[in-house]
Amino acid sequence: MRKITIAILALIVVAMLIPVGFSGEANSVVITYGETTHANSEYKSIVDNFFKTQAKADLNSADSKIITADQVNKISGGITGKHYNSNQILSSALVDLNDNDNLKVSVDKSKITTVTGDMYISALKSAGITKGHVYVTSPVQATGESALAGIMNSYEQATDVKIPETVKQAATDEIYTEAQIVNNSGVDADKLSDLVDDVKNEVSKDNVTDHARIVNIINNYVQNNNINITNNDIENLADSIQQVQNVQGDVNHYKDKVGNIIGNTTNGGFSLDGLFDWFKSFINGI
Numbered sequence: 001m002r003k004i005t006i007a008i009l010a011l012i013v014v015a016m017l018i019p020v021g022f023s024g025e026a027n028s029v030v031i032t033y034g035e036t037t038h039a040n041s042e043y044k045s046i047v048d049n050f051f052k053t054q055a056k057a058d059l060n061s062a063d064s065k066i067i068t069a070d071q072v073n074k075i076s077g078g079i080t081g082k083h084y085n086s087n088q089i090l091s092s093a094l095v096d097l098n099d100n101d102n103l104k105v106s107v108d109k110s111k112i113t114t115v116t117g118d119m120y121i122s123a124l125k126s127a128g129i130t131k132g133h134v135y136v137t138s139p140v141q142a143t144g145e146s147a148l149a150g151i152m153n154s155y156e157q158a159t160d161v162k163i164p165e166t167v168k169q170a171a172t173d174e175i176y177t178e179a180q181i182v183n184n185s186g187v188d189a190d191k192l193s194d195l196v197d198d199v200k201n202e203v204s205k206d207n208v209t210d211h212a213r214i215v216n217i218i219n220n221y222v223q224n225n226n227i228n229i230t231n232n233d234i235e236n237l238a239d240s241i242q243q244v245q246n247v248q249g250d251v252n253h254y255k256d257k258v259g260n261i262i263g264n265t266t267n268g269g270f271s272l273d274g275l276f277d278w279f280k281s282f283i284n285g286i
Contacts, residue, residue, distance in 0.1 A: 028097040029055075029062040030157045032150030034089035034138070038066045043139035047092045050108055050137040055094050062094070063157055067150040084146065091147035094135040095154035103130050107144070108137035114179045115144035118193040123148060126200070126244045127163055127171040128251040128258070129155055143183075148175050161258045164250040170243045177240040181233045192229075195221050200241055209245050214238040 031051065037043040048059055069084045091112065103124060105117040120134065132155070136147045148171065152163050178196060182189045199217050208214055215238045222229060229237075 028158060029057050029094065030154040031059065031062050031064040031092065031094045032067050032154050033064065033092045034146065034150070035066050035068045036087050036089045037092050037139050040139070043090070046139040047137055051094045051135060054106055054108075055096055055133070055135050057094060057096060065150075065153060065157060067146070067153060071153070072146045072149050089146055090138045090140060090142045091144050091150065092137060093147050093150045093154060095151060095158060096133045096135075097131065097158050101131075103132060103134075105134045105136065108135075111138040111141055112136055112144035112147070113141050114182055114189070115147070115175060116189045116193060118190055118197075119175060119178050120144075120148065120151065122193055122197055122200070123171040123174045124151065126174055126251070127152060127167045128255040132158075143179060145175055145179050148172055155258075159258050161254070163254055164247070166247045166250050167254060170240075170247045173240050173243055177236050181229055181237070185229050185233060187227060187229055191225070191227055195225065195227055196237065196241070199237075200244060203241055203245050204248075207245075209242060211238055211242055214242055214245075 033044065033047065037047055051057060051059060067089060069086045069089050072089060073083050103121055105120040105124075107115070107117045107120070115136075117136075120136065124130075124134070129152075134151055134154075136144060136151070138144070138147075149168075152168055152171070156162055174196070178189070178192055181187060181192060195218070198221055199214070202208070202217055203214055208217070215234060218234050218237055218241075221227070222234065
C-alpha cells in the first residue's frame with residue numbers, strides 16, 4: 001500500500017515538473033504560410049506539395065499559421081527600412097520537432113533565390129534554436145528573407161515559449177545583412193555564411209562586444225579566405241554580429257525555458273528519464 005501511495009505521489013510530482021506547453025506529439029509540426037501564398041489556392045497547393053514530398057508530414061494534423069506583412073514589417077522595418085505589402089509575403093516554412101537531433105534546414109533552391117540553408121541555420125542558432133528540421137519554400141521565386149519571421153513563429157507555436165523580441169531582431173538583422181551583401185557584392189552565399197559562423201564563434205569564445213575588435217576579426221577572415229566584400233559590408237556585418245553578442249543573456253534565458261521541450265538540454269535543466277529512474281529505484285528500495 002505504501003509503495004502504491006508513493007508511486008502516485010511520484011506521478012503527480014512528475015506531472016507538475018513537465019514544462020507548460022509540452023505535449024509529446026501535439027504541435028510538433030507547424031506550418032507558417034506567407035499571407036500572399038495562403039490567399040491563393042494555387043500557390044498554397046504548390047507549397048503544400050513541397051512539404052508533403054520533402055517533409056513526409058501529415059499536413060492535416062499539423063498546426064498552421066499565416067504570417068502577415070504587418071508581422072514581417074514589425075521586424076524588418078527597423079532593420080532595413082523595407083516594408084512589404086500584403087501581396088509580397090510568399091515564403092512559407094514547415095518546422096518539424098519530431099526530428100530534433102540537430103538543427104537542419106532544407107531550402108527549395110528553385111524558389112528561394114538568396115537565403116541559403118546555412119544562413120537560416122546560423123540565424124536560428126543566434127536565436128538559441130538548435131533542434132528541429134525546417135523546410136522553406138515559396139510558390140514563386142522569392143529571396144526568402146521574410147521566411148525567418150515565420151520559422152521563429154513556428155517554434156513559438158510548437159513550444160508555447162515566446163522568443164524575446166531582442167533576439168528576433170538580432171537573428172533577423174543577421175539574415176537581412178547577409179542577404180544584402182550577397183545581392184550587392186555577388187559574394188558566394190555559402191562562403192559568406194561560413195565567414196559569419198567563424199566570426200561569431202570567435203567573438204563568442206572571447207566574449208567580444210567591442211565594434212572595432214569585431215571589425216578586425218572580420219577583416220582577418222576576409223583576407224585569409226579571399227572573400228571580396230566592401231568596407232561598408234564589413235561594418236554592417238560587425239554591427240549585426242555585435243547585436244547578436246549583446247543579446248546572449250536573452251538567448252540563454254530563452255534556451256533555458258525551451259530546452260526541455262525540444263530536447264535541447266541546458267545547464268540547470270532536468271531529464272525526465274533520469275527522474276523516472278530515480279523514482280523507480282526509490283520505490284523498489286522500500
